[in-house]
Amino acid sequence: MQAQITTTKLIKMKQDGEKIVALTAYDFPFAKIVADAGVHVILVGDSLGMVVQGGTSTLPVTMDEMLYHTRIVARGAQGAMVVGDMPFMSYQAGLTQAVENAGRFLKEADAAAVKLEGGADVSDVIAAITAAGIPVQAHIGLTPQSVHQMGGFKVQRDEERLLDDARKVEAAGAFSVVLEGIPGDISKKITDTLNIPTIGIGAGPDCDGQILVLHDMLGLNDRHLPKFVKQYARLADAAREAVADYAKEVADGSFPADEHCY
Numbered sequence: 536m537q538a539q540i541t542t543t544k545l546i547k548m549k550q551d552g553e554k555i556v557a558l559t560a561y562d563f564p565f566a567k568i569v570a571d572a573g574v575h576v577i578l579v580g581d582s583l584g585m586v587v588q589g590g591t592s593t594l595p596v597t598m599d600e601m602l603y604h605t606r607i608v609a610r611g612a613q614g615a616m617v618v619g620d621m622p623f624m625s626y627q628a629g630l631t632q633a634v635e636n637a638g639r640f641l642k643e644a645d646a647a648a649v650k651l652e653g654g655a656d657v658s659d660v661i662a663a664i665t666a667a668g669i670p671v672q673a674h675i676g677l678t679p680q681s682v683h684q685m686g687g688f689k690v691q692r693d694e695e696r697l698l699d700d701a702r703k704v705e706a707a708g709a710f711s712v713v714l715e716g717i718p719g720d721i722s723k724k725i726t727d728t729l730n731i732p733t734i735g736i737g738a739g740p741d742c743d744g745q746i747l748v749l750h751d752m753l754g755l756n757d758r759h760l761p762k763f764v765k766q767y768a769r770l771a772d773a774a775r776e777a778v779a780d781y782a783k784e785v786a787d788g789s790f791p792a793d794e795h796c797y
């Protein structure tokens with residue numbers, strides 16, 4: 536088991552030029568696999584609305600669903616830092632709402648930090664949550680909760696705005712920032728500008744770390760994958776084959792065999 540990953544360790548990794556490895560997870564068995572492989576940060580992403588619940592966006596995901604998944608991930612995430620993703624409308628309606636909901640991730644679900652989407656526009660929210668002693672990971676660029684405002688899941692290219700967002704979330708107290716769907720040259724400028732680590736997804740190789748959605752990189756679903764995803768396995772194919780073998784053996788009577796019987 537790796538030594539417990541903390542916010543200060545992540546900042547030290549950036550200073551030492553050591554890449555940060557992050558992945559999402561949504562349940563106990565996968566959290567254990569991911570942590571055992573030495574992944575530093577496990578994000579319980581609201582992407583579960585798409586890859587676990589089968590929705591077309593992250594917008595319907597609720598606080599109760601996020602707390603449930605974060606709690607069961609935390610049980611398997613030995614040593615990795617568990618970050619709970621604040622769902623749509625759990626932090627947008629006011630600072631009190633935001634601090635209370637962020638606190639629930641630590642009190643009720645054993646997360647070590649929360650993540651929320653937005654740049655300069657949510658810097659007051661980041662400051663309020665951080666002031667309550669709760670570490671915040673920011674998320675700028677392509678922010679899926681704003682899919683309707685962005686007019687789709689689109690790469691974000693406004694360099695001036697992205698740099699301003701990055702500076703403001705750092706100044707507000709974020710310990711790290713996710714850069715999603717940003718051209719590599721802009722991500723590099725942001726990474727070179729900030730003291731806190733940048734974690735990229737579709738943001739090129741020069742971020743301080745990388746994150747992918749677990750179900751995408753493991754080939755666990757058939758949904759359309761963005762260009763930035765590399766599939767490291769095809770688990771859906773393996774699962775389909777196993778289930779088909781089982782169905783065939785039940786049908787032809789070869790399962791259960793003698794060794795499976797009392």
Ligand code: KIV
Nearest residue numbers: 559580581582713736
């Ligand atoms: O919800 C999520 O999984 C995320 C990552 C893609 C960064 O926000």
